[in-house]
Amino acid sequence: MYRIVKKEVLAPTLNLIEIHAPLVARKALAGQFVILRIHDEGERIPVTIADFDRKKGTITCVFQEVGRTTKELATFTEGECLKDFVGPLGVPSHIENYGRVACVGGGVGVAPVHPIARALKEAGNEVISIIGARNKDLIFWEDRMGAASSELRVTTDDGSYLRKGFVTDLLKELIEEEGIDFCLAIGPLPMMRAVCDLTKNYGIKTVVSLNPLMVDGTGMCGCCRVTVGGETKFACVDGPEFDGHQVDFAEMARRSVIYKHQEKVSLDLYEEKGTRHHHQCRCGGEE
Amino acid sequence: MAAENTKKAIIPKKNPMPAQDPVIRAGNFNEVALGYSEEAVVAEAERCIQCKNAPCRQGCPVDIDIPAFIKKVAERDFAGGAQKLKETNALPAVCGRVCPQESQCEKYCTLGKKYEPVGIGRIERYLADWELATGVKIPQTAAPTGKKVAIVGSGPAGLTCAADLAKLGHQVTIFEALHIAGGVLMYGIPEFRLPKSVVQAEIDNLKKLGVDIQVNAIVGKFSTIDELMESGYDAVFLGTGAGLPNFMRIPGENACGVYSANEFLTRSNLMQAYRFPETDTPIFAGKRVAVLGGGNVAMDAARTALRLGAEESWIVYRRSRVELPARIEEVEHAEEEGVKFQFLTNPTRILYNDDYWVTGMECLRYELGEPDASGRRSPVPVKGSEFILEVDTVVVAIGTGLNPLISKTTPDLAVNKRGNITADLETGATSKPGVYAGGDVVTGSATVILAMGAGRAAAKSINNYLLSNNKFLSGSLLEVREASQVRVNEAMSK
Numbered sequence: 001m002y003r004i005v006k007k008e009v010l011a012p013t014l015n016l017i018e019i020h021a022p023l024v025a026r027k028a029l030a031g032q033f034v035i036l037r038i039h040d041e042g043e044r045i046p047v048t049i050a051d052f053d054r055k056k057g058t059i060t061c062v063f064q065e066v067g068r069t070t071k072e073l074a075t076f077t078e079g080e081c082l083k084d085f086v087g088p089l090g091v092p093s094h095i096e097n098y099g100r101v102a103c104v105g106g107g108v109g110v111a112p113v114h115p116i117a118r119a120l121k122e123a124g125n126e127v128i129s130i131i132g133a134r135n136k137d138l139i140f141w142e143d144r145m146g147a148a149s150s151e152l153r154v155t156t157d158d159g160s161y162l163r164k165g166f167v168t169d170l171l172k173e174l175i176e177e178e179g180i181d182f183c184l185a186i187g188p189l190p191m192m193r194a195v196c197d198l199t200k201n202y203g204i205k206t207v208v209s210l211n212p213l214m215v216d217g218t219g220m221c222g223c224c225r226v227t228v229g230g231e232t233k234f235a236c237v238d239g240p241e242f243d244g245h246q247v248d249f250a251e252m253a254r255r256s257v258i259y260k261h262q263e264k265v266s267l268d269l270y271e272e273k274g275t276r277h278h279h280q281c282r283c284g285g286e287e
Numbered sequence: 288m289a290a291e292n293t294k295k296a297i298i299p300k301k302n303p304m305p306a307q308d309p310v311i312r313a314g315n316f317n318e319v320a321l322g323y324s325e326e327a328v329v330a331e332a333e334r335c336i337q338c339k340n341a342p343c344r345q346g347c348p349v350d351i352d353i354p355a356f357i358k359k360v361a362e363r364d365f366a367g368g369a370q371k372l373k374e375t376n377a378l379p380a381v382c383g384r385v386c387p388q389e390s391q392c393e394k395y396c397t398l399g400k401k402y403e404p405v406g407i408g409r410i411e412r413y414l415a416d417w418e419l420a421t422g423v424k425i426p427q428t429a430a431p432t433g434k435k436v437a438i439v440g441s442g443p444a445g446l447t448c449a450a451d452l453a454k455l456g457h458q459v460t461i462f463e464a465l466h467i468a469g470g471v472l473m474y475g476i477p478e479f480r481l482p483k484s485v486v487q488a489e490i491d492n493l494k495k496l497g498v499d500i501q502v503n504a505i506v507g508k509f510s511t512i513d514e515l516m517e518s519g520y521d522a523v524f525l526g527t528g529a530g531l532p533n534f535m536r537i538p539g540e541n542a543c544g545v546y547s548a549n550e551f552l553t554r555s556n557l558m559q560a561y562r563f564p565e566t567d568t569p570i571f572a573g574k575r576v577a578v579l580g581g582g583n584v585a586m587d588a589a590r591t592a593l594r595l596g597a598e599e600s601w602i603v604y605r606r607s608r609v610e611l612p613a614r615i616e617e618v619e620h621a622e623e624e625g626v627k628f629q630f631l632t633n634p635t636r637i638l639y640n641d642d643y644w645v646t647g648m649e650c651l652r653y654e655l656g657e658p659d660a661s662g663r664r665s666p667v668p669v670k671g672s673e674f675i676l677e678v679d680t681v682v683v684a685i686g687t688g689l690n691p692l693i694s695k696t697t698p699d700l701a702v703n704k705r706g707n708i709t710a711d712l713e714t715g716a717t718s719k720p721g722v723y724a725g726g727d728v729v730t731g732s733a734t735v736i737l738a739m740g741a742g743r744a745a746a747k748s749i750n751n752y753l754l755s756n757n758k759f760l761s762g763s764l765l766e767v768r769e770a771s772q773v774r775v776n777e778a779m780s781k
Contacts, residue, residue, distance in 0.1 A: 023509045037466060043558060043568040044466075069567055084466040086503040215558065215568075218464050218505060219690045220474075220530040221550035225541055232534065232541060237692070251541060254643035258543045262569030269564050 001081035002036075005058055010140040011133075013065040014108060015074050016050070022057030024087045030115035031093030031209065031241055034059060035217040037084040038073050045069050046214045048186075048240070049088065050111035059087075062111030062140075068266040089217045090240045093207075097124040098182035102174055103149065104167050104195055105131045106187025110141055112209055113186045118148035120184070126150045128180070130170045132187075136161035168194045175202055183207070185244065189253050196244035208244040210235045212256060227251050299402040302331045304409055309623040313593045316478045316561055319620055320384070325363075328413040332360035334398065335405045342395035343407060348740030349375050349447070353392055353407055360410055369418040372411060373426065377450035377493065378443065378739065380419060380485045381472060383412025385583075386736045387614045419488050425495045429456035434753040437462060437520040439506045439693070442470025443735045444526030444726030446493060447742035448749070453496040455750050460520075462504040467557065470528055472735070474557040475549070477587050479594070480617070483556075507692035512700070512722060522721045522749045525708060526742055529727035531688040535579065539637030540683075544571060544645035548584045548684035555591050573679030575599045577648055579634060580684035581606065586617040588682045589626045600626045601676065605633040605653055605666045629676065631655070631666060637681055647677045687732050697722075707731060711774045715745030723749055 006018035024034060033048045051060035065071045076082070093116045101120055105113035110131045121127040129149035133139045134157045146152045153170050155163040163170065167187070174180060175198075183206040185195040192208045199206040212235050215221040219237035226235050229246035233239065305321040306312070312319050323331065335357045343353045352371055359368030372379045386392075388408035396404030418424075434457045438445045441463040449459045467473050472486045494500065506512065512523055532547030534540050551570070554560040558568035572595035578588045581604035592600040602621070604611065607630045611618055622628075631653040638647040652672035659665035689706035701709040701718035708717055708724045715723035725741030727733055 023504070027509055041559070041562075041566040043566075084503050086464070086466070086505060088508060089505070215550060215553055216465060216474075218530070218692065220532070221553050222532045222534070222547035223550045227541060232536075237690070251643070255541065255543060258571065259569040262563065262571070266564045266567060266569065 001083070002085035003081050004076055004078055005056075006060075007076065007078045010062065011138045013074075014062065014138065014140060015065070016060060016062050016111075017073075017076070018053075018058045018060045019082060019085055020057055021059050021085045021087075024085065025052045025054050025057045025059050028052040028054075028059060028088040029092035030095070030119040031112075032088040032090045033112075033211075033217070033240060034061070034085055034087035035089060035214065036061075036082050036086075038069060038076070039083050042083060043069055044084070044215055044217065046089070046211065046217055046236070048112035048209065048211065050114055052115070059085075060111075062108060064108040067263045068270045071267065072270060086217070089236060091238070093119065093184075093241060095119045095123050098205075100126045100128065100178065100180050101182040101184065102171060102180045103127055103129040104171060104183065104185040104187070105129065105145070106167055106185075106191040107133055107138065109185075109187030109191070109209075110145060113184065114141060114144055114148055116184055116186075117145065121148060121150060125182075128153065128174060128178075130155070130167050130174070132156065132167040132170070132191075134158065166194070167191060168198050171195060172198060175199070175204065180204060183244075184209075189249060189256065192244060192247075193249040196247070196249075200245050206244040207241050208247060209240045210242060210247070210252065211240065212252060213258065226255075297336075297398065297402060298330075298334050301334075301403045301406040301409070302327045304406070306620075309620075309625075312479065313590075313624040316594055318482050319479050322416055323409055323413045328360055328410055329363060331406050332357045332410055335361070336398060338397045340397075342397060343392040343405075346391040346393075346395040348391070348736050349743055351375050351392075351411075356414065357405065357407070357410055360414065365414060365417045366421075366424075369414045370424070372414055375743070376411075376739070377447050378489045378735075379411055380415035380489055381443070381481060382736055382739070383408050383410075383415050384481050384485070385476060385734075387583075387734055389615055391736065416485075419485070423488075423492050423495075425492065426454060428454050428496060431458065432456045432753065434458065434521045435460070435519055436749060436753070437506075437515045437523045438526060439512075439523065440464075440470060440526040440528055440726075440728075441468035441490075441500060442472065442526060442528050442726065442738065444528075444728075444738035444742035444745075445470070445524065446490065447739040448524045448526060448725070448746045449498045449742075450493055450496060451743055451746035452749060453493070453498050455746075457750070457753060458499075459497070460499045460501060462506050463500060463502045464505040465557065466502050468500045468502060470526075474553045475584065475587070477552065477556055477591055479590065480587065505692065507696045511696045512693065512719070513697065516721060521753055522723065524715070524742070524745050524749060525693060525717070525722065525724040525728055526726045526738070527690065527693060527728045528738075529687045529707075529732045530690045532683065533686050533688055534683055535634065535685065537634060537636050539639055539645075542637055542639040542645050543643050544573060544639075544679055545637060545681045545683065548578070548580070548588045548682055549687065551588050551682045552584070552591065555595070561591075561595060570595065571680065572597050573645075575601075575678040576680040576682065577601045577603050577634075577676055577678040578682045578684055579603050580686070581611040581613060582684065582686070583613045583617055585682075585684035586613045586621045586626070588684050590621050590624055592680065592682070593624055593626065597680070599678075601629055601678065602626060603629045603632050603634065603648075603650065603676070605631065606663065607631055607655060610663050633666070633668070634676075634681075635673065638675070645679050645681055647675045648681060650674055650676055687727075689728065689731075705731065712741075713744060713774075714748040715741060716748060721752065 224235040227248035393404040560570035576592040653666035655664040726738035
């Protein structure tokens, strides 16, 4: 069992959990992800690694409540356990000294950007991070991102906090005023697509981290296939990071809603019952 | 011929296997074949003429003493029969259900030359089930040797290797990437053909032998082979299987509604999506499903689709019926349940609508030409024969390739061009000392029993390796290892 040692509500529907998983923490690197399952009847879902602590043997994950599993996961408290937690999966971020880099995080995407920004800064880059969300309440980790970056810029769609606008507005300014050598963008698909459309015009190499549907996460099922540069790739073993200018975002967007109908059925059923319908998985904080 | 020496009359046909009614079973996931009754199994065992040369054994990759266990059944000594069976087979309840007996033991049965062969698999299944129901006797293990072995992968090869090594007194740990042990037996083969409770019961028996199983442990990720060996494992067996799904590389293949067989079956079996929304993993099986391929996996997918509610389920296969690689029994079962076949047919592209959902599949008719390298007549496309098969789901079941997770993180482990680990087929020895491999990871996709045979062969050589302590190789063993190395080198240069 994998015990939750820390739980924090970062913003409405945004949660942080720190999980005791020493074997995963020992090897985790920026850019990788884990697959977790919350109980015996649960599905396997991929979650990007937001931080790791090798000494404590913990992995930090940030997730947004969207469907049944993430909503149920949000009800877990410190001391409770996840059924399964496997990783670290995927190819770690390629870290090198590019010069001046932009790390762009949208919404919950700020979490996976964090360890990569930190690693890029440690590699000697000047890291200018741009984070954005729909409104003030959904902005999180300003402090952590500030510490991981040389400079931090923040925007909200509705202007309820700092600059009004999209991350792409800030990125455009940055590119035109100071110029950048490399861009990393993680967030909702439309955001990553918009960033890539922008940086393509300037010929700036841009890497995105994709989060398609997955089952096993080890290359076995092919559920996570994405078209990159005209070739089929498995995001779980070939990615999750890819050259953003080569990604077929339209295909990815359509594939990401394959189970829209089933997901609604499952969520409705969960909310109707109002409680978790499986209890045998809860170890109640036993060590 | 021994048959002529016996006085009793030969019963020409196998005792029929009771099965769920096809109409009913196509709507549930319960096991199709129900197993013999005591009377039927004894009657079937009595059909065996106990011929001296026992040719059936040559067809068994794990060399079970087949006439001996059948004799025990004829004598109604089921406990004795089960013991006999388990001398060489760690997973009899699995083998009795999924082995392709018609191309193995039963193919060589003396009785089969004139009549139907003895139903060896059915008798095996009866004994294994009898023992699971009445309480399994755990075989005695040898005194602890103090040696530790890591087994990577908990499928048929790994489980067999683990059982043999544990019996020999070695301390065995299995590392499994998924959250449940069993590999393809759990994620691939459907409940209606191999109940998961049967697999888990056999795995529980392994645990009682002292085998430790670590799930959620992906070797190559949380730990490399070298790190395992540095942490105290004296030898490693790689039985990771061939897991990477092949696709057709035709237009439209990433459309919504196109699955690899691995995904389709993993969702349904391992994740129990057939119980959705009681379970959380969804699956989509439309009204009209096409499965590409002709092996057991294709049959499993086509039959699963029917059980998930498909109105039509097609097998689309580019050769003819006689070349179907699936077990005859599975093909028959599929047909009885209503699976339809498009032989000599291959898709050219997958059609989809504005929402990127599958609407059909353009196919081409084929005819059989000259035999190819595999000895099978190769299909040749018929010009202008394009037609559209209207389907809303496509499952690609054309085999699997190698997952490079381990070879990528173990640079001194030789692999061939296709990515298979290069290992001596007789000993399982790889290019890396102390590391052995067997099953699909070496041969490419094959059968459960062949993987078990490879696991057993590797266990034998791992035992030799451990007992020789590597430093004090005896002359003859040194020769064996050198011969293995020569064969591995030869295989590598190919």
